Structure formats: C-alpha cells, structure tokens
Amino acid sequence: MKNILIISYIYPPYNAPAARRPYSWAKYLDKSKYKVTVLTCSNPDSSLGMDRSMNVDLPNVTLVKVKSSLKSNISKDLRDSNTIHNSSGLKTKVKGYVVKVGSYFLIPDKAIFWYSNVKKYLSANAGLLENMDVVITTSPAMTNHLIGMFVKENFPKIKLIGDLRDYHYIGGHQLHSPWPLSLLHKRFENKILNKADKVTFISNAMRDIYAKHYQKNAEKFSVIYNGFDADDFNVETNAVTSNSEKIRIFYAGSFYGGIRSPKGLLQLLDWAIEEGLMSLDDVEVVIAGNFEKSLQDEMASFKSYAVVDYIGKIPRNEVLKQYQQSTILWLIVGEKLSHYTGVPLKFYEYLAANKYIINFAPNASEPSALINQFNLGANFDINNDSKKAQMKKWEAILTEWKKNQLEISSQEDVLTIFNRKNQTKKLESILESLD
Numbered sequence: 001m002k003n004i005l006i007i008s009y010i011y012p013p014y015n016a017p018a019a020r021r022p023y024s025w026a027k028y029l030d031k032s033k034y035k036v037t038v039l040t041c042s043n044p045d046s047s048l049g050m051d052r053s054m055n056v057d058l059p060n061v062t063l064v065k066v067k068s069s070l071k072s073n074i075s076k077d078l079r080d081s082n083t084i085h086n087s088s089g090l091k092t093k094v095k096g097y098v099v100k101v102g103s104y105f106l107i108p109d110k111a112i113f114w115y116s117n118v119k120k121y122l123s124a125n126a127g128l129l130e131n132m133d134v135v136i137t138t139s140p141a142m143t144n145h146l147i148g149m150f151v152k153e154n155f156p157k158i159k160l161i162g163d164l165r166d167y168h169y170i171g172g173h174q175l176h177s178p179w180p181l182s183l184l185h186k187r188f189e190n191k192i193l194n195k196a197d198k199v200t201f202i203s204n205a206m207r208d209i210y211a212k213h214y215q216k217n218a219e220k221f222s223v224i225y226n227g228f229d230a231d232d233f234n235v236e237t238n239a240v241t242s243n244s245e246k247i248r249i250f251y252a253g254s255f256y257g258g259i260r261s262p263k264g265l266l267q268l269l270d271w272a273i274e275e276g277l278m279s280l281d282d283v284e285v286v287i288a289g290n291f292e293k294s295l296q297d298e299m300a301s302f303k304s305y306a307v308v309d310y311i312g313k314i315p316r317n318e319v320l321k322q323y324q325q326s327t328i329l330w331l332i333v334g335e336k337l338s339h340y341t342g343v344p345l346k347f348y349e350y351l352a353a354n355k356y357i358i359n360f361a362p363n364a365s366e367p368s369a370l371i372n373q374f375n376l377g378a379n380f381d382i383n384n385d386s387k388k389a390q391m392k393k394w395e396a397i398l399t400e401w402k403k404n405q406l407e408i409s410s411q412e413d414v415l416t417i418f419n420r421k422n423q424t425k426k427l428e429s430i431l432e433s434l435d
Helices: 017-028 074-082 090-103 112-124 142-154 181-195 204-213 215-220 263-274 293-299 303-307 316-324 345-353 366-374 387-402 412-417 420-433
Strands: 002-007 034-041 061-066 134-138 159-164 198-201 221-223 247-252 283-288 308-310 328-332 356-360 377-380
Touching: 002 017, 002 142, 017 034, 017 134, 017 420, 061 112, 112 142, 134 142, 142 159, 142 181, 159 181, 181 215, 198 204, 198 215, 198 420, 204 215, 204 221, 215 221, 221 420, 247 316, 263 283, 263 293, 263 303, 263 356, 263 387, 283 303, 283 316, 303 308, 316 345, 328 345, 345 412, 356 366, 366 377, 377 387
Parallel strands: 002 034, 002 134, 034 061, 134 159, 159 198, 198 221, 247 283, 247 328, 283 308, 328 356, 356 377
Antiparallel strands: none
C-alpha cells in the first residue's frame, strides 16, 4: 500500500473550485491500494464561503489542518476595492487602492501566510513524512508547490507530483503580477517543473502550451481533467426535452470583473427580438453568483436586460436545483489564455445536469471543442463569428425549442469520461508509473 499526501491550501467545506479536485482525489483513490492523508489550511481566505453540505470526513482519509497567519479576508477586500469608484468616502477609496496594490506583492499568492506554519508543523511532526511514498501538490496556489519542494528537499526519496491548474509564468506575467515580480513566478514555475517527478494539467491545451515552453520536462506531463461528482446529481443519460413556456437560461458563478462578459448573450437576444424571432415574453435569464455593479450598469443598456433575474449567491445545493429547472445552461469563457485553454468547473456540472449548453467563447477554446465533439449545445464566438452566423445558430435553437425538441445527444459516453471517479483513475495510473 502506498502512502499518499495531498497538499492543498483550500479544501472543503470551503466552497471554492480549487477545493474540489484534491477532495475528489482523496475521495476516489482506491483505499485498498493507497493510504491517503490531506494537508490543508484550517482558516483559508475563501471568497465563496463554505458549503456545509460537503462531507469533509471521508472514510479512510486522514485530514491534517494547519492554521494560516493571515487574519483578514483579502478576497473580500479585493472585491470591495473593485467597486471603490462608487464610494464617496476618501478613507474607503484609500483602503481599496492599498488593498489592490498590496495584492500584487503577495508572492507567490495569499497562501504564503500559511507556508511557514506548515514548515514548522512538518518539522515538528517528521513522522508524517518518514513513511510517505508520494506527495501531490495542487495549484492554483503556487505556495502548495513550494511546500512540496520543501518536502522533496528534506525527503528526497518521496516522489512528487505537481498538479498545475493555473498559469504561473507562461502567460502569467500579465495575469498575476507586473514585471519584475513576474520573474519570481517564472523561477517558482521552473523549480516545480524541474523537481517534480510527474506534472499534471487540467486540459490538453494547457499541457501542450507547457510542453512547448518546457520541452525537456514534457515527458513528465499528463492530463487529468476535472469533472463532476455523480453523488451530487441524479444523473440521467437519456436525452432531455424542454417543454417549458419560456426559455429559462441559467448562469452560475462569477464574471471575473467582466473577463467573462455577459453582454454576448444580451446582444444576441436583442438581435433576435429586433428580427422578430422572439419576444421578451419568450425568455428569462437567471444569474446566481458574484455580479459586479459596474457590469450590471453596462448590461442595463440592452433591451433584454429586462428579463434578467439576479438571485445573488445561493447555496450549492440550490445551484444544482437551478440547473434542473432550466432549459439552457449558459457558459462564458474569457478571451485570456488562462481562461480559454482551461475548462470551467461549471461546464462539468452542466454536463451532469444533462441540459443544452450555450457557450460564449473563442472558437479555439477547450470547452468549444468539447461541446462540438460531444454535441452538447451551441458555441458563439462574439468577436469572430458574424452576426448572421450567430443569428442562424440562435434561430435553430428557437426552432427546436418551439417544437419541444431542444435536445442534446446521448450523454452516456461523456458522463463516463468526465466523472471525477473515472478521472481519478488517471491519477492512479500515474501513481503506479512511479514504481
């Protein structure tokens, strides 16, 4: 039996996308082959709060929690600073700008306040590592990888798997911090890629980009997609037909300050109304999650904004119900490299909900390719597709809806592939290759 240590700054019950992957691995690794321990933070800075419905006490998984020195919620302060221009108070404005500027100097990320405490804990509890066979560190927090390298340096016989779910330097100098701080990200990224025995990515597109830049390490690279947890859903593999009186379009999650722009859908709806293909009475758009006021103001210029119902942040179990109650699930992928070469976690949940997906994304995006491959819905590239092409797609959707035939293809294959339990088998293959 192999002893496995998973290191992740954030972990359930904290409700963040970064928590789902290490949790699913801990949950689904074969316990007859692997003894699993998870090392996480007891007080992480989580912008999405907690999901109390998550079963944190997984059978045959040891959970070790170490406290961070960070006292304040940086994520909340950053969200507040994004709306600082709407405030008339000088003190509030100053605080907002200080937080925003200061965030650039968190090297490599906010989990760094956890780093020294973890080092102290591991040094004081060396027995935890003495019999460990493999350590798995999973980003987006690069600090997780720094802890993994600390372990590797002190226990060289332990195998290290670095799981990269975000760009740290490639494309990252525009994403994370300004030059010259980006050079530190480059140094960290180089180090984990060189030290790790295996490196995993969340998509083929992301792996290929890293393989091009780090050719000497490319043979270490593998892909483990994220996915959905079937335990969260009553998954049906048959085609779903909508017979509602209105097209109910649902979106869950953040717009990342407009990087994921909702304006593409509203523009499409306005066009369709102008062309007489539909009326406002035919559609409702429901949005759950973080919705910046500045973005709300921009959306108000569209006629179709009148049918938008913003329901705010709701518990995850309520989000899953919203999926089932909707006709169409709405996906948006940003134009940035880090967005369109990955796959949003909600995409996998949309799959499990077995509903038609409309995806606003660059044509070259990974989600667009998957939607085309498995016939899951329609893709719209608002920057490259002509108005005529977009209207033709939307008219076809309306036609099928009016006939109560808005269907997606059989989901059996895609549900098998993107089930987190099955994706974890890819991790098990990598673990076995380390022998």
